[in-house]
Amino acid sequence: MESTSHVYDLPATSGMDCAIRGRITLPGVVMELHDYRFDGPQGGVFSSPRSFLDLALSPRPGRPRGGYAEIDHGATTALGPVIFIPAGARLHTWWGEGRQTSICCGFDGSGLPAEEIGICEDTLRATLDIRCRALDQALRRIAEEIARPGFCSDMLAHAVWMQATIELHRYLHQATSREAGDAARLSPMQIARIDERVEQPGKLPQVAELAAECGLSTRHFFRLFRATTGQTLTTYVAERKIAMARRLLAPGGPAIKVVAWECGFDSAAAFSAAFRKASGLTPRQFRQAMLS
Known part of the structure; x- marks a missing residue:
C-alpha cells in the first residue's frame, strides 16, 4: 500500500x-x-x-x-x-x-x-x-x-x-x-447550533432551548425544522445520537454505560435497545465487530 x-x-x-x-x-x-x-x-x-x-x-x-x-x-x-x-x-x-x-x-x-x-x-x-x-x-x-x-x-x-x-x-x-433569502428554512448555521447542543453529553436540551438558540418561537422552530431537514425533531435527534454512539463505541472508548449517559439515555438497557433497533447490533456487538 x-x-x-x-x-x-x-x-x-x-x-x-x-x-x-x-x-x-x-x-x-x-x-x-x-x-x-x-x-x-x-x-x-x-x-x-x-x-x-x-x-x-x-x-x-x-x-x-x-x-x-x-x-x-x-x-x-x-x-x-x-x-x-x-x-x-x-x-x-x-x-x-x-x-x-x-x-x-x-x-x-x-x-x-x-x-x-x-x-x-x-x-x-x-x-x-x-x-x-x-x-x-x-x-x-x-x-x-x-x-x-x-x-x-x-x-x-x-x-x-x-x-x-x-x-x-x-x-x-x-x-x-x-x-440568499429563503426565510422558510433554517440556515446551515442554525442547524450547526442545534447539532452542537444535541451532541453535548448528558440529557437532551429542551425544545424551547433549541428554538431559542435559533432565535425562534417553539412553534415556528418546529415548522422550519421539518421544512429544512424533512424529518421530525425526534427522528433527527435519534439519528444524531446513534451516530454519536457509534463514534464513542470505537475500540478504547468509554464503557457502554458511560456512552449511554453521554448520548442522553436513562439507562444502558434503553440505550442498547435503541442502538440495536437502529443498527441491528447491540453496542457490545458493534464494538467487538470494530475490533475484528
Missing part, C-alpha cells in the same frame, strides 16, 4: 499514518481509499489545488471539528461523515485517537469548481457536514469498486461519480439559495 495521496496534501503530523488501500484515476478525478491511524488527539491542515469530497466509512475518531481560518477566525464546526473542501481552501481540523477508513475523491475544473457555485460563508461551513443520502450512497459504491474491482470498474466508477457530482451540485445550490 502507498502512503502518498494523489488527492490532497496530508498534514505533517508525527502521530498520523495514512495508507492508500486502492485508487481509481479517471480524467479530472482521482478516487482513493484511505486507512488512517491516529496516535493521540491532534490537528492539522488539509488542503489541495483540487476540490475534494471525503466520506468517513468508519466513525471519525473522537469529536472531530474543523474550520476555515479565513472566515471562522478560530471558531470550529463538528465534522460530519461527508465533507466537501473547495479547491485552494485550507481546512484546519482537530480529531481524536483511533483508526478511520475513508474514501476521498479529488477533482479539478472539469468536475465542480467552487467559483461556479458562488459559495457564501455559511454555505461553506455547511460543507463540513453534508447530509445527502444519495451522495453518501454513491461514494460508498465507488469505495466498494476500489476495494473489490471487477469487470469495467473504471466505467462503473465514472458513471457513479457523475451521479455524485450532480448530487453535490444540487446540495450546494440549495444551501446557497437558502442563504
Whole structure:
C-alpha cells in the first residue's frame, strides 16, 4: 500500500499514518481509499489545488471539528461523515485517537469548481457536514469498486461519480439559495447550533432551548425544522445520537454505560435497545465487530 495521496496534501503530523488501500484515476478525478491511524488527539491542515469530497466509512475518531481560518477566525464546526473542501481552501481540523477508513475523491475544473457555485460563508461551513443520502450512497459504491474491482470498474466508477457530482451540485445550490433569502428554512448555521447542543453529553436540551438558540418561537422552530431537514425533531435527534454512539463505541472508548449517559439515555438497557433497533447490533456487538 502507498502512503502518498494523489488527492490532497496530508498534514505533517508525527502521530498520523495514512495508507492508500486502492485508487481509481479517471480524467479530472482521482478516487482513493484511505486507512488512517491516529496516535493521540491532534490537528492539522488539509488542503489541495483540487476540490475534494471525503466520506468517513468508519466513525471519525473522537469529536472531530474543523474550520476555515479565513472566515471562522478560530471558531470550529463538528465534522460530519461527508465533507466537501473547495479547491485552494485550507481546512484546519482537530480529531481524536483511533483508526478511520475513508474514501476521498479529488477533482479539478472539469468536475465542480467552487467559483461556479458562488459559495457564501455559511454555505461553506455547511460543507463540513453534508447530509445527502444519495451522495453518501454513491461514494460508498465507488469505495466498494476500489476495494473489490471487477469487470469495467473504471466505467462503473465514472458513471457513479457523475451521479455524485450532480448530487453535490444540487446540495450546494440549495444551501446557497437558502442563504440568499429563503426565510422558510433554517440556515446551515442554525442547524450547526442545534447539532452542537444535541451532541453535548448528558440529557437532551429542551425544545424551547433549541428554538431559542435559533432565535425562534417553539412553534415556528418546529415548522422550519421539518421544512429544512424533512424529518421530525425526534427522528433527527435519534439519528444524531446513534451516530454519536457509534463514534464513542470505537475500540478504547468509554464503557457502554458511560456512552449511554453521554448520548442522553436513562439507562444502558434503553440505550442498547435503541442502538440495536437502529443498527441491528447491540453496542457490545458493534464494538467487538470494530475490533475484528
